[in-house]
Amino acid sequence: xxxxxxxxxxxxxxxxxxxxxxxxxxxxxxxxxxxxxxxxxxxxxxxxxxxxxxxxxxxxxxxxxxxxxxxxxxxxxxxxxxxxxxxxxxxxxxxxxxxxxxxxxxxxxxxxxxxxxxxxxxxxxxxxxxxxxxxxxxxxxxxxxxxxxxxxxxxxxxxxxxx
Ligand code: ADP
Numbered sequence: 779x780x781x782x783x784x785x786x787x788x789x790x791x792x793x794x795x796x797x798x799x800x801x802x803x804x805x806x807x808x809x810x811x812x813x814x815x816x817x818x819x820x821x822x823x824x825x826x827x828x829x830x831x832x833x834x835x836x837x838x839x840x841x842x843x844x845x846x847x848x849x850x851x852x853x854x855x856x857x858x859x860x861x862x863x864x865x866x867x868x869x870x871x872x873x874x875x876x877x878x879x880x881x882x883x884x885x886x887x888x889x890x891x892x893x894x895x896x897x898x899x900x901x902x903x904x905x906x907x908x909x910x911x912x913x914x915x916x917x918x919x920x921x922x923x924x925x926x927x928x929x930x931x932x933x934x935x936x937x938x939x940x941x
Contacts, residue, residue, distance in 0.1 A: 780808040782862035783895065786815040786853055789829045790822045791929045792836060793911060795903030799868040802897055804843060811860060812837075814848040823912055823936060836926040854889035865894040870904055 783803060789796060789812070803810050814829045816822070824832070826848050833846045849856045857865060865885060867878055882894035899906075903924075911921045915933040922930060 780861075781806075781864070782809045782811070782860065783807040783864040783866045784811045784813050784853075784857050784860065784862050785866040786813040786849075786856075788816070788822065788908060789814050789833060790824050790908050790912075791829060791925065791932065792833050793903070793906050793908055793925050793929070794923075795868065795870070795899055795906040797836065797926070798900040798903055799866070799897050800837065800844070803866050804841070807843075807864065807866075809843045809845065809862075810866070811845045811847055811862065813853075813856065814846070815853060816848060816850050818850055824932070828932070832929055832932060835928050852888070854885050854892050857892050858889065863892055865892060867894060867896050868899055869896045870899045870907070 783806075785796075785800060785803065787796065800810065800812060812833055814826050814833070816826050822829075830846050830848055837844055837846075847860075853865065857863065865882075867882075869875065869878060878894075878896065885892060885894060906924050911924055912933070915921050916937050918937075921933065925933070
Protein backbone atom coordinates (compact mmCIF):
# COMPACT_ATOMS: atom_id res chain seq x y z
CA UNK A 779 0.00 0.00 0.00
CA UNK A 780 1.27 3.47 -0.89
CA UNK A 781 2.22 5.77 1.97
CA UNK A 782 0.49 9.07 1.18
CA UNK A 783 0.76 12.11 3.46
CA UNK A 784 -1.07 15.43 3.38
CA UNK A 785 0.83 18.55 4.47
CA UNK A 786 -1.79 21.21 5.26
CA UNK A 787 -1.14 24.87 5.97
CA UNK A 788 -1.92 28.41 4.94
CA UNK A 789 1.29 28.75 2.91
CA UNK A 790 0.67 32.50 2.74
CA UNK A 791 3.31 32.41 1.25
CA UNK A 792 5.45 29.25 1.13
CA UNK A 793 8.82 29.71 2.90
CA UNK A 794 12.12 27.86 2.97
CA UNK A 795 10.96 26.35 6.29
CA UNK A 796 8.01 24.69 4.52
CA UNK A 797 10.26 23.55 1.66
CA UNK A 798 12.66 21.90 4.11
CA UNK A 799 9.77 19.89 5.61
CA UNK A 800 8.48 18.93 2.14
CA UNK A 801 11.90 17.82 0.89
CA UNK A 802 12.50 15.65 3.93
CA UNK A 803 8.97 14.20 3.86
CA UNK A 804 9.45 13.06 0.26
CA UNK A 805 12.11 10.68 1.60
CA UNK A 806 9.58 9.16 4.01
CA UNK A 807 6.41 8.94 1.95
CA UNK A 808 5.57 7.61 -1.52
CA UNK A 809 3.40 10.65 -2.25
CA UNK A 810 2.92 14.02 -0.63
CA UNK A 811 -0.01 16.38 -1.10
CA UNK A 812 0.70 19.99 -0.14
CA UNK A 813 -2.72 21.31 0.81
CA UNK A 814 -3.56 25.00 0.93
CA UNK A 815 -6.14 24.78 3.72
CA UNK A 816 -8.13 27.97 3.73
CA UNK A 817 -10.97 29.64 5.53
CA UNK A 818 -13.04 31.79 3.13
CA UNK A 819 -13.68 34.45 5.80
CA UNK A 820 -10.03 34.79 6.85
CA UNK A 821 -7.97 37.45 5.10
CA UNK A 822 -4.71 36.50 3.47
CA UNK A 823 -2.06 38.33 1.48
CA UNK A 824 -2.06 35.87 -1.43
CA UNK A 825 -5.19 34.32 -2.92
CA UNK A 826 -5.55 30.54 -2.79
CA UNK A 827 -4.71 30.37 -6.52
CA UNK A 828 -1.60 32.53 -6.06
CA UNK A 829 -0.44 30.38 -3.13
CA UNK A 830 -0.90 27.17 -5.13
CA UNK A 831 0.87 28.65 -8.16
CA UNK A 832 3.84 29.72 -6.01
CA UNK A 833 4.09 26.27 -4.41
CA UNK A 834 4.05 24.64 -7.87
CA UNK A 835 6.55 27.17 -9.16
CA UNK A 836 9.18 26.69 -6.44
CA UNK A 837 8.95 22.94 -5.96
CA UNK A 838 10.70 20.45 -8.15
CA UNK A 839 8.61 20.45 -11.31
CA UNK A 840 9.47 16.92 -12.35
CA UNK A 841 8.72 15.44 -8.92
CA UNK A 842 5.78 13.22 -9.83
CA UNK A 843 5.17 12.24 -6.20
CA UNK A 844 4.27 15.75 -5.13
CA UNK A 845 0.79 17.24 -5.57
CA UNK A 846 -0.68 20.64 -4.73
CA UNK A 847 -4.34 21.09 -3.84
CA UNK A 848 -6.66 23.29 -1.79
CA UNK A 849 -9.58 22.68 0.55
CA UNK A 850 -11.81 24.65 2.89
CA UNK A 851 -13.38 21.53 4.39
CA UNK A 852 -12.68 19.21 7.28
CA UNK A 853 -9.07 18.06 7.06
CA UNK A 854 -9.58 14.41 8.07
CA UNK A 855 -12.30 14.07 5.41
CA UNK A 856 -9.94 15.45 2.78
CA UNK A 857 -7.17 13.08 3.90
CA UNK A 858 -9.42 10.03 3.58
CA UNK A 859 -10.83 11.22 0.24
CA UNK A 860 -7.31 11.11 -1.18
CA UNK A 861 -6.60 7.63 0.17
CA UNK A 862 -4.05 9.03 2.63
CA UNK A 863 -3.76 8.33 6.33
CA UNK A 864 -1.07 10.74 7.51
CA UNK A 865 -1.23 14.46 8.27
CA UNK A 866 2.25 15.98 8.17
CA UNK A 867 3.09 19.04 10.28
CA UNK A 868 6.29 20.92 11.04
CA UNK A 869 7.34 21.94 14.54
CA UNK A 870 9.43 24.99 15.30
CA UNK A 871 9.40 26.30 18.82
CA UNK A 872 7.72 25.15 22.00
CA UNK A 873 5.06 27.73 21.17
CA UNK A 874 3.95 25.60 18.18
CA UNK A 875 3.60 22.57 20.40
CA UNK A 876 0.41 23.31 22.32
CA UNK A 877 -1.62 24.21 19.23
CA UNK A 878 -0.24 21.29 17.21
CA UNK A 879 -0.92 18.89 20.09
CA UNK A 880 -4.56 20.03 20.27
CA UNK A 881 -5.01 19.77 16.50
CA UNK A 882 -3.50 16.28 16.40
CA UNK A 883 -5.79 15.10 19.20
CA UNK A 884 -8.98 16.54 17.72
CA UNK A 885 -8.14 15.12 14.31
CA UNK A 886 -7.53 11.70 15.84
CA UNK A 887 -10.86 11.93 17.63
CA UNK A 888 -12.55 12.82 14.34
CA UNK A 889 -10.93 9.90 12.55
CA UNK A 890 -8.88 7.28 14.39
CA UNK A 891 -7.32 5.98 11.18
CA UNK A 892 -5.52 9.26 10.51
CA UNK A 893 -2.21 9.87 12.30
CA UNK A 894 -0.39 13.19 12.56
CA UNK A 895 3.36 12.99 12.00
CA UNK A 896 5.67 15.85 13.03
CA UNK A 897 9.03 16.80 11.60
CA UNK A 898 11.29 19.14 13.57
CA UNK A 899 12.28 22.26 11.71
CA UNK A 900 15.74 22.52 10.20
CA UNK A 901 17.66 24.79 12.64
CA UNK A 902 18.12 27.49 9.96
CA UNK A 903 14.33 27.88 9.73
CA UNK A 904 13.56 27.92 13.42
CA UNK A 905 12.34 31.54 13.36
CA UNK A 906 10.89 31.50 9.83
CA UNK A 907 7.13 31.94 9.69
CA UNK A 908 4.96 33.29 6.88
CA UNK A 909 3.57 35.91 9.27
CA UNK A 910 6.97 37.26 10.34
CA UNK A 911 8.13 37.27 6.74
CA UNK A 912 5.09 39.29 5.65
CA UNK A 913 5.56 41.72 8.51
CA UNK A 914 9.24 42.29 7.74
CA UNK A 915 8.64 42.56 3.99
CA UNK A 916 5.73 44.99 4.47
CA UNK A 917 8.06 47.31 6.37
CA UNK A 918 10.74 47.12 3.69
CA UNK A 919 12.99 44.57 5.47
CA UNK A 920 14.95 42.06 3.42
CA UNK A 921 13.69 38.48 3.67
CA UNK A 922 16.10 37.18 1.05
CA UNK A 923 17.29 33.68 1.93
CA UNK A 924 14.15 32.89 3.94
CA UNK A 925 11.89 32.42 0.92
CA UNK A 926 12.57 31.29 -2.66
CA UNK A 927 13.36 34.09 -5.13
CA UNK A 928 9.97 33.72 -6.86
CA UNK A 929 8.23 34.37 -3.52
CA UNK A 930 10.54 37.29 -2.79
CA UNK A 931 9.57 38.91 -6.09
CA UNK A 932 5.84 38.40 -5.42
CA UNK A 933 6.16 39.86 -1.91
CA UNK A 934 7.93 42.91 -3.30
CA UNK A 935 5.26 43.29 -5.98
CA UNK A 936 2.43 43.09 -3.41
CA UNK A 937 3.93 45.58 -0.99
CA UNK A 938 5.13 48.04 -3.63
CA UNK A 939 1.67 47.94 -5.09
CA UNK A 940 0.15 48.82 -1.71
CA UNK A 941 2.43 51.84 -1.16
P1 ADP B 1 3.08 29.55 9.25
O1 ADP B 1 2.94 28.90 10.60
O2 ADP B 1 4.47 29.86 8.84
O3 ADP B 1 2.11 30.66 9.00
P2 ADP B 1 1.50 27.50 7.88
O4 ADP B 1 0.22 27.66 8.58
O5 ADP B 1 1.44 27.57 6.41
O6 ADP B 1 2.69 28.47 8.22
O7 ADP B 1 2.18 26.16 8.39
C1 ADP B 1 1.96 24.89 7.87
C2 ADP B 1 2.79 23.90 8.64
O8 ADP B 1 4.18 24.16 8.41
C3 ADP B 1 2.63 23.96 10.17
O9 ADP B 1 2.76 22.64 10.68
C4 ADP B 1 3.79 24.79 10.62
O10 ADP B 1 4.16 24.51 11.94
C5 ADP B 1 4.85 24.33 9.63
N1 ADP B 1 5.91 25.31 9.46
C6 ADP B 1 5.78 26.61 9.13
N2 ADP B 1 6.99 27.22 9.08
C7 ADP B 1 7.91 26.26 9.42
C8 ADP B 1 9.32 26.24 9.59
N3 ADP B 1 10.05 27.35 9.45
N4 ADP B 1 9.92 25.08 9.94
C9 ADP B 1 9.16 23.97 10.13
N5 ADP B 1 7.84 23.92 10.00
C10 ADP B 1 7.21 25.04 9.65
